[in-house]
Amino acid sequence: DIDFAGSQFPSWNTHTPTPPPNFPPGQGGNGSGGYGQPTHGDIPTYNIPQDIQQEASKVTLSNCRGRKRALLIGINYAGTKHMLKGCINDVHNIKKFITEHFGFKESDMVILTDDQRDNPRRMPTHENIIKAMKWLVSDARMNDSFFFHYSGHGSTVESKTGDEIDGNDETICPVDFESRGQIIDDVMNAIMVRPLPRGARLTAIFDCCHSASALDLPFKYNHMGKLKNEKAITYAGKGLAAASGLYLKGDIAGAIKGLVKSVDIAMTGDPKLEKARKNKSTLGDAIMFSGCKDDQTSADTKITKPGSNRPDDLSFTGAMSHALISSMNDNPHQTYVQLLQDVRKRLATKYTQVPQLSTGRLMDMNTIFIM
Numbered sequence: 001d002i003d004f005a006g007s008q009f010p011s012w013n014t015h016t017p018t019p020p021p022n023f024p025p026g027q028g029g030n031g032s033g034g035y036g037q038p039t040h041g042d043i044p045t046y047n048i049p050q051d052i053q054q055e056a057s058k059v060t061l062s063n064c065r066g067r068k069r070a071l072l073i074g075i076n077y078a079g080t081k082h083m084l085k086g087c088i089n090d091v092h093n094i095k096k097f098i099t100e101h102f103g104f105k106e107s108d109m110v111i112l113t114d115d116q117r118d119n120p121r122r123m124p125t126h127e128n129i130i131k132a133m134k135w136l137v138s139d140a141r142m143n144d145s146f147f148f149h150y151s152g153h154g155s156t157v158e159s160k161t162g163d164e165i166d167g168n169d170e171t172i173c174p175v176d177f178e179s180r181g182q183i184i185d186d187v188m189n190a191i192m193v194r195p196l197p198r199g200a201r202l203t204a205i206f207d208c209c210h211s212a213s214a215l216d217l218p219f220k221y222n223h224m225g226k227l228k229n230e231k232a233i234t235y236a237g238k239g240l241a242a243a244s245g246l247y248l249k250g251d252i253a254g255a256i257k258g259l260v261k262s263v264d265i266a267m268t269g270d271p272k273l274e275k276a277r278k279n280k281s282t283l284g285d286a287i288m289f290s291g292c293k294d295d296q297t298s299a300d301t302k303i304t305k306p307g308s309n310r311p312d313d314l315s316f317t318g319a320m321s322h323a324l325i326s327s328m329n330d331n332p333h334q335t336y337v338q339l340l341q342d343v344r345k346r347l348a349t350k351y352t353q354v355p356q357l358s359t360g361r362l363m364d365m366n367t368i369f370i371m
Contacts, residue, residue, distance in 0.1 A: 041364025225365030
């Protein structure tokens with residue numbers, strides 16, 4: 001629980017249902033060109049424990065036509081040795097993008113950027129970010145759609161809970177992180193993922209370094225839309241019983257993180273696995289795009305300013321955010337795997353970072369991206 005008094009966060013307004021997008025025939029939410037409750041599609045059968053396959057394949061989905069909220073965070077760390085240049089621009093670009101494409105309203109957004117020094121409630125401090133994350137998914141209902149975007153520094157810290165196999169937590173860095181600390185993946189999962197009720201969607205974009213596991217979502221996909229951590233889930237799932245509804249009694253993601261380097265640890269039933277299983281994430285309608293793998297960095301890039309005809313009239317932006325927006329502007333009706341492939345293709349010519357896609361449920365990645 002949190003007291004939002006004084007934060008001046010938006011309350012739910014009288015809701016007008018979001019108009020359905022004009023999907024191509026056969027690609028709408030109900031599979032017949034309409035836009036009813038979305039289908040799970042044709043989820044492949046993976047070589048993972050049957051209880052996980054069954055539970056993760058029947059998560060109640062949001063049609064994303066209910067209420068919408070967004071939390072946008074951009075931190076340039078101006079005047080510090082950590083200064084970035086494109087993060088606040090990312091927020092403005094993303095705000096325009098989700099407003100025009102997905103029916104979000106500025107009146108239902110909280111925007112935290114470090115150029116708002118005259119408004120302390122909107123500075124991206126550790127305290128304000130935590131409060132805003134809790135606000136984002138508070139009072140969530142069936143078919144609501146929540147959007148989270150972070151552009152700033154990401155990092156890793158040594159895990160203090162002992163539940164990360166690789167020994168590290170992935171983090172984001174508030175503007176005051178040097179005095180107040182970073183925000184770790186466990187905390188973000190507990191605040192924004194675990195509280196999601198049946199049929200509420202969280203879509204998150206982390207345009208920062210070391211971000212692939214920023215929300216500790218259990219299922220990670222390759223460029224062909226296939227589950228790429230199948231073996232790890234099998235190991236982590238040994239003895240893991242499915243709970244009723246959305247939840248598992250434990251955390252697949254925490255158990256498998258770092259497993260590529262530590263398969264033997266997972267197979268031995270290390271106490272870290274048992275602790276992770278008891279304490280963390282959910283299976284739910286949560287989807288996350290990250291700017292890179294956990295061991296990579298994410299880049300700023302320069303683009304010609306919108307509306308300018310001068311090639312030297314440049315502005316900075318996050319490479320991942322820019323690639324995703326450009327992809328969706330060029331083709332608004334993409335599947336999840338098409339979007340992942342196109343974003344990676346746009347970045348591959350200049351950058352080494354490889355964007356990642358992870359989810360809180362098993363998905364047919366050939367269904368249309370909505371939010």
